[in-house]
Amino acid sequence: MQKISLKHFIKNLLIFVLVIFTLDRVFGYVLEKFYFSLKTGQFAQNTYALNEAAPDILIFGSSRALHHYSTPILSNQLGLSVYNAGRDGQFLPYYCASQEVILERKIPKIIILDVNIWELGPNESKYFKLASLLPYVNEHPLLRKYTAEISTYENLKLISKTYPYNSTLLISVYDYMNSDKLPQDDRGYYPLVRTVSEKEFNIYKDNQEVYNQKRAKQDIKIDPKAVAYYRQFLKKTATLNIKTFVIISPTILTEPNSKEKSLLKEITQEYKNVTFLDYTSDTLYNNQFQLFADEFHLNNIGADIFSKNLVSKIKEE
Amino acid sequence: MLFNSFDFVFFYFIVTILYYVLPYKSRWFLLLAASCYFYMAFVPLYILILGFTIVVDYFAGIYIENAVGKRRKILLICSLVANIGILAIFKYYNFINDNISILATNLELSNNIPYLNILLPIGLSFHTFQAMSYTIEVYRGKQKAEKHFGIYSLYVMFYPQLVAGPIERPQNILPQLHAKHEFNYANLSAGLKQMAWGFFKKLVVADRLSIYVDTVYPNPELHNGTTVVISSLFFAIQIYCDFSGYSDIAIGCAKTMGFDLMTNFKRPYFAKSISDFWSRWHISLSTWFRDYLYIPLGGNRVKISRRFLNLFIVFILSGLWHGASYNFIIWGVLHGVYQIIGLAIKPYLAKLETHFSSFFLQIWNFLKGTMVLSIVTFAWIFFRADSLTDAFTLISNLKSFGKMPFLGSGINQFGHCILAIILLFSIEYVMEFKPNFKLINNSKPLIRWASIMALLFIILVFGVFNGGQFIYFQF
Numbered sequence: 001m002q003k004i005s006l007k008h009f010i011k012n013l014l015i016f017v018l019v020i021f022t023l024d025r026v027f028g029y030v031l032e033k034f035y036f037s038l039k040t041g042q043f044a045q046n047t048y049a050l051n052e053a054a055p056d057i058l059i060f061g062s063s064r065a066l067h068h069y070s071t072p073i074l075s076n077q078l079g080l081s082v083y084n085a086g087r088d089g090q091f092l093p094y095y096c097a098s099q100e101v102i103l104e105r106k107i108p109k110i111i112i113l114d115v116n117i118w119e120l121g122p123n124e125s126k127y128f129k130l131a132s133l134l135p136y137v138n139e140h141p142l143l144r145k146y147t148a149e150i151s152t153y154e155n156l157k158l159i160s161k162t163y164p165y166n167s168t169l170l171i172s173v174y175d176y177m178n179s180d181k182l183p184q185d186d187r188g189y190y191p192l193v194r195t196v197s198e199k200e201f202n203i204y205k206d207n208q209e210v211y212n213q214k215r216a217k218q219d220i221k222i223d224p225k226a227v228a229y230y231r232q233f234l235k236k237t238a239t240l241n242i243k244t245f246v247i248i249s250p251t252i253l254t255e256p257n258s259k260e261k262s263l264l265k266e267i268t269q270e271y272k273n274v275t276f277l278d279y280t281s282d283t284l285y286n287n288q289f290q291l292f293a294d295e296f297h298l299n300n301i302g303a304d305i306f307s308k309n310l311v312s313k314i315k316e317e
Numbered sequence: 318m319l320f321n322s323f324d325f326v327f328f329y330f331i332v333t334i335l336y337y338v339l340p341y342k343s344r345w346f347l348l349l350a351a352s353c354y355f356y357m358a359f360v361p362l363y364i365l366i367l368g369f370t371i372v373v374d375y376f377a378g379i380y381i382e383n384a385v386g387k388r389r390k391i392l393l394i395c396s397l398v399a400n401i402g403i404l405a406i407f408k409y410y411n412f413i414n415d416n417i418s419i420l421a422t423n424l425e426l427s428n429n430i431p432y433l434n435i436l437l438p439i440g441l442s443f444h445t446f447q448a449m450s451y452t453i454e455v456y457r458g459k460q461k462a463e464k465h466f467g468i469y470s471l472y473v474m475f476y477p478q479l480v481a482g483p484i485e486r487p488q489n490i491l492p493q494l495h496a497k498h499e500f501n502y503a504n505l506s507a508g509l510k511q512m513a514w515g516f517f518k519k520l521v522v523a524d525r526l527s528i529y530v531d532t533v534y535p536n537p538e539l540h541n542g543t544t545v546v547i548s549s550l551f552f553a554i555q556i557y558c559d560f561s562g563y564s565d566i567a568i569g570c571a572k573t574m575g576f577d578l579m580t581n582f583k584r585p586y587f588a589k590s591i592s593d594f595w596s597r598w599h600i601s602l603s604t605w606f607r608d609y610l611y612i613p614l615g616g617n618r619v620k621i622s623r624r625f626l627n628l629f630i631v632f633i634l635s636g637l638w639h640g641a642s643y644n645f646i647i648w649g650v651l652h653g654v655y656q657i658i659g660l661a662i663k664p665y666l667a668k669l670e671t672h673f674s675s676f677f678l679q680i681w682n683f684l685k686g687t688m689v690l691s692i693v694t695f696a697w698i699f700f701r702a703d704s705l706t707d708a709f710t711l712i713s714n715l716k717s718f719g720k721m722p723f724l725g726s727g728i729n730q731f732g733h734c735i736l737a738i739i740l741l742f743s744i745e746y747v748m749e750f751k752p753n754f755k756l757i758n759n760s761k762p763l764i765r766w767a768s769i770m771a772l773l774f775i776i777l778v779f780g781v782f783n784g785g786q787f788i789y790f791q792f
Contacts, residue, residue: 005502012502023770027778042729125528128783151782153323162777169778170736171729203541210538210710295539 028161034172035135035165041175042088043135043168045188049085049098050136054106056080059188060095060233061114063088067297068114068249070307071187077311080109084188091126092119092229097133097146099233103240104142110314111237111244117280120230120260122223134164191300192293196252201289208253220259227263234271243317244274250285250306252292275317284309318358320566321519321782328355329570332476336574341497345467348574352476356439359480363438366403367474373399374448375469378455378462389456396452400445407437412641440480442638446605448473451487453609460487468494475576477567481560483581483601490576498575508572510757513772515565520780522737523559526551528781529734533723534701537710542718545698545711552701553694554738557585560599586693586742587749589685591652591659594693602638606631625660629653644699644708651696733779740775 038044057080059069065086075082085098095113102108127149137143137158147154157163196204237244246268248261255261261278268276284305285291291302298306318325332351339347357364377396381389405413414430421428451472454460463469471494478485498504533540533548540548561582568578581601588594595603614627629650636649673681702708747754756768 006500009500009502009505019766019770020773023774024777027774031778124783131782151323156323157782160777162774163782166778166780166782167729167733170732174729174732207539211536214538 024160024162028163028165031162031165031169031172032135034176035168038172038175038179040179041171043172043175046087046132046136049083049188050101050133050140053083053085053102053188055083055187056108057082057110057112058099058102058108059084059086059112059114060099061086061112062090062116064116064249064297065112065114066188066190067192067293068303068306069112069189069310070191070300070303071189073304073307074311075187077308078314082187084190086114086188087132090129090132091116091123092226092233093126093130093146093149094132096229096233096236097130097143099236100142101136101140103236107240108242111242112310113233113244113246114249115230115246115264117248117255117258117261117264120222120226120263122221122226126226131166134158134166135168137164189303191303192297193300194293195299195301196289196292196294198289201252201287201292204252204295212256222259222263227267230264230267231270234268234274238271238273241273244271245277245310245314245317246274247277247310248280250279250282250291250298250302252286252289252295254286255280277313279306318355320563320570321516321524324358333573337500345465345471345494348476349467349471349474352471352474352479355476356474356479359439360436366407366438366441367444370400370403370445370448371470371473374452374473375463375466377452378469379464381452381455382462393452393456397449400449404441404445406433407435407441409637409641443482443484444473444479446484446602446638447478447482450484450605450609454487460491463487463491465495475571477570477576478578481563481567482599483564483567483579484605485579485601489579493576496575501575504575505573508569508574510769511569511572512566513569513769513776514757515562515567515569516780517772517776518558518562518565518741520776520782522741523555523562524781524783525733525737525779526555526558528730530555530701534707534711535703537702537707537714540711540714540723542715544723545714546718549694549698549701549711551734553586553690553697554741556697556700557582557598558741584745584749586690587686587745588689589682590663591655591689591692592663594689595652595656602635606635610634625657628656628660632656639700643705644702647705647708648696648699651692651699655692655696737779740779 035043036047038047057074057078059065059071059082063086066084066088067086069082069084069086071082071084074080085102087094087098092115099111130146130150133143133147137147144155147158151157234244234246246264248255248264261280265276265278268274279285285298285302288302291298291305293299293302318328328351332347335347336344353364356367374396377392377399381392381396384392410433414428414432417430418428451460451463451469455462463472468491472485472487472490473479475485475490475494530548530552533544534552537545564581568581571578579601581599583597583600585594585597588597611627611631614630615623616627617624619627632649632653633646634649635652636645636647639645639648670678670681698711699705699708702711744756747756755765757765757772759765759768
């Protein structure tokens, strides 16, 4: 009885492994084709940034970079090609990875790195978010050292052909179905076209007050790995002698000085090619809720004003 | 070692293969060594605490069995004091000290009792309760004292259920630890399927929802009422899938080696009353409290007012079991109140329902289910919030219900949450109301295999693989 059971199990196990292997290849192939066929949206932008972009000015950062730096304005007024490689919800490890890949192809004249005030704080999710690089690992093997940050066995998981497209299907379908509604600009910039109301602004003010009080009581910790990535990013620009701007772009409310913010500034001073610009206390933007789309992002009007002002700064430098 | 880690996958396969390869007589040793390794993967030193309770309860069991008269009771009390003492030191000491400090400050006195800077041993409440059930059962004469020290240690430490249950009873597990389990394809298949279902709940649902919940709950002042409602509902589903997913993996894992652990969850969000909810939620704990606290307090055979009091005591202690904070106490109080109200209105509702047509009864049952989900979700706010202040901020934000909710890190993330919930409840609806409609257990191989493959690929395509911690480990 036990022998029959064992024989039956081994037979089924072999069939199971074979079916899983085949289906993984098939699903992986379909998902890969679908992913790389997208012409608009976040994934298409990722693909363009990592596989094709070779501009004179490169912008890195999170969603605040993506929505704050108008590539048409920067490009027209500076007479240089610009690409905005800002990505929603990303942090320094991602900026470093994309910087390394793009700089292998072309060395830009100027790099703009938009940093969040909490960029150097501990946040495990910044490493998990490197999963968005998984579809590109085959084409850019140097990304493996970054994807290895996601988990110990990440590169082992890449035996699966489906796994790199984990959590991409929904947005791929969304982007495919909305391709005519999504921004078509191939320079990466994604303007937000809504405006914060006064009522919303007042709520943000109240919330911010409570949040700042709470933060003031907290022991602010620094993530040494994030600091190392920050230095790595700046060191690379220094080695290649690229003029670099590290910018904390405008915020709807004044951001109080913090340990993270001071450290961000302090580190840039170690590099001669780097200029640090902090707009978090700039009255041109603070409290001007008409220039913002939400609590964290400038709208298209705000982004245009900010980009024009930035052009002057870049020209000054 | 987390179930949702590659380390566990390797560990599980090695242990299960060795279990069947090794001769029957040495299997207990393999399982015990594996369980020690499993536990020590968290904080190695804490195995000494586990060792202490094992030694105390092992000898207590033997002495209780051999003792007569009052001595039996004294020995039981000694064992319970040792177990509860460990819990009190590691789990409640700082909480009690905090309260003493507050009291002392109010009385303009100083509290010089030092704080303990210690981490809570993982799963402490689970294995302590399991150990206590053994000595109580031996005392009651319903279980013979276990003479084999290794087998008794394994009863407390059996790795699938060591850190988050189900909290087993000796009558169920000890005979199984002595029995010879031959390789059985049906057990292996059933166990692996249950593990896959558990991984679906954990990776596709719980860990996905946690991304949203963990963004909202730590900053309650930043979110409006709509977001609070959504995040609280998400948390209600997250904690269910996190914990029942763990139980499914544990039960499935044990099943592949031929062990039958008790059912811990039965689709609780399909409950039609609060007592029904508790007969479906964390069954191993609720029956533990029923058997060892509620019934000794008088159970259902006392005056209704006393019964209400008993229920209230049980639920406050159930809240405290989860953690030493006022949040958990309020969570317990709320459930106690729900139970009392539910019990008080039960006869009236039963009378009312006799007048309903079958169609209206269905609508009525749906409304009752929605009510249960709502009040349970409300209580979860206290359970999840980082502090009482945060919980009340979240509740006060409910007044701005109706505003556009926060969508997390974008429509993709939120869309995944909704998809995960739809998938979960569609499958659970079938399990609950169409039990004869089988998918992964279908008798036709094609449907069965297709369903298994679909489940695995849903996990692969939609799962979150960031190694998220199980919520109940902290208890």
